[in-house]
Amino acid sequence: MFDIRVQAQRFDCGVELEALSQQRTDVGAVASFIGYVRDFNERPDVVALTLEHYPGMTEQQLRLIAEQAARRWPVLAATIIHRVGRMEPGDPIVLVAVASAHRQAAFDACNFIMDYLKTEAPFWKKEHTRTGDYWVSSRESDTLAAQRWEKTDV
Amino acid sequence: MTHFTHLDSKGQAHMVDVSAKAVTARTARASASVTMQPHTLEMILAGGHAKGDVLATARIAGIQAAKRTPDLIPLCHPLMLSRVTVDLHPDPQLPGIRIEATCKLAGQTGVEMEALTAASVAALTLYDMCKAVDKTMLIGDIRVLQKQGGKSGDWLYEADTSAPASAASPVQGSQDAALQVRFFAELREQMQQDELQVAVASLQAADYPLTVAGLSDWLHQQFPALKSGRLMVAVNQQMAELSTALKSGDEVAFFPPVTGG
Numbered sequence: 001m002f003d004i005r006v007q008a009q010r011f012d013c014g015v016e017l018e019a020l021s022q023q024r025t026d027v028g029a030v031a032s033f034i035g036y037v038r039d040f041n042e043r044p045d046v047v048a049l050t051l052e053h054y055p056g057m058t059e060q061q062l063r064l065i066a067e068q069a070a071r072r073w074p075v076l077a078a079t080i081i082h083r084v085g086r087m088e089p090g091d092p093i094v095l096v097a098v099a100s101a102h103r104q105a106a107f108d109a110c111n112f113i114m115d116y117l118k119t120e121a122p123f124w125k126k127e128h129t130r131t132g133d134y135w136v137s138s139r140e141s142d143t144l145a146a147q148r149w150e151k152t153d154v
Numbered sequence: 155m156t157h158f159t160h161l162d163s164k165g166q167a168h169m170v171d172v173s174a175k176a177v178t179a180r181t182a183r184a185s186a187s188v189t190m191q192p193h194t195l196e197m198i199l200a201g202g203h204a205k206g207d208v209l210a211t212a213r214i215a216g217i218q219a220a221k222r223t224p225d226l227i228p229l230c231h232p233l234m235l236s237r238v239t240v241d242l243h244p245d246p247q248l249p250g251i252r253i254e255a256t257c258k259l260a261g262q263t264g265v266e267m268e269a270l271t272a273a274s275v276a277a278l279t280l281y282d283m284c285k286a287v288d289k290t291m292l293i294g295d296i297r298v299l300q301k302q303g304g305k306s307g308d309w310l311y312e313a314d315t316s317a318p319a320s321a322a323s324p325v326q327g328s329q330d331a332a333l334q335v336r337f338f339a340e341l342r343e344q345m346q347q348d349e350l351q352v353a354v355a356s357l358q359a360a361d362y363p364l365t366v367a368g369l370s371d372w373l374h375q376q377f378p379a380l381k382s383g384r385l386m387v388a389v390n391q392q393m394a395e396l397s398t399a400l401k402s403g404d405e406v407a408f409f410p411p412v413t414g415g
Binding site (some may be wrong): 035051086121133 | 166308388410413
């Protein structure tokens with residue numbers, strides 16, 4: 001039911017989204033999010049970034065987050081693919097896609113998984129710019145985004 | 155695909171055109187070692203050599219050599235180095251001297267050849283300074299330890315044991331009563347290593363509790379390079395708190411707040 005991958009290679013969004021509803025007729029909605037490398041962040045002129053992870057723990061945390069989402073919403077299937085290594089502006093970093101019978105559950109579960117991925121999955125970004133390299137700091141807004149799910153009743 | 159960049163389509167040697175590559179901050183770290191008779195090392199440390207201060211001379215030689223790298227290596231680009239450091243650590247375990255060279259610049263190509271040349275020539279100079287008392291000295295461990303910046307990204311030599319002996323010695327505990335401590339991202343860079351074994355006994359000897367907080371305090375005391383700030387901790391690959399109790403054999407990972415997605 002969950003397809004969780006941490007990999008260096010690019011992914012094909014079309015193939016991944018189709019796979020979620022293939023050979024089944026109970027899926028009424030697939031919601032997805034794709035994150036890309038931006039050419040600006042804490043500094044302008046980002047030329048590349050390197051993503052590091054904690055092999056073993058990262059995959060396990062992503063699975064826990066997907067399981068949590070499936071306990072709150074009627075999720076039929078979910079795919080989480082996160083890339084690691086070096087990427088350049090325009091490259092896709094992450095894909096989260098959720099299949100459900102109805103759109104609201106798919107949208108909410110996808111949003112929830114992304115918010116928790118940002119704050120609880122061990123990934124770290126280092127940005128390479130024309131003026132030097134630095135590790136990206138975590139954002140307060142990401143923590144608040146994840147916290148709002150603690151207050152909301154389903 | 156991995157291939158030799160200095161060979162063209164006909165297999166002939168050529169200098170790579172880097173004019174289209176972005177200017178980025180780049181750093182490379184390389185090591186070398188000179189193994190010698192224990193009494194040779196003692197003489198170096200006592201400053202009793204006829205040729206004068208061996209370590210200072212080798213350090214200057216290494217720095218000078220980094221600046222001459224393109225004259226020595228045929229297809230290497232001339233670089234405007236912004237920083238060269240050569241550190242020499244006496245290591246009685248070797249016995250001998252461990253050399254670590256770091257080169258930095260903002261440019262279009264890597265600086266590992268400069269770091270390797272600096273480390274190699276510092277080693278050769280050590281040999282030259284000491285050959286009158288010891289002809290059996292062995293030069294070894296010449297390798298790149300770390301690269302940062304540039305197209306191929308950050309790279310760290312996995313079995314990085316180049317940390318000075320003084321930093322590593324307090325944690326050479328027995329394997330059967332130890333914690334496996336891991337560092338990620340910025341913390342790995344501050345520690346200059348990704349893994350460390352901490353003997354349970356060394357925490358107990360210093361009166362630190364066997365908890366995440368106790369281990370964290372002990373590490374900060376042992377390794378001043380480890381900056382304080384908000385850290386996340388995982389024990390056996392599960393998120394943990396400062397109060398989480400530890401036991402021998404646990405894998406404890408310290409890392410900065412996560413920034414994926």
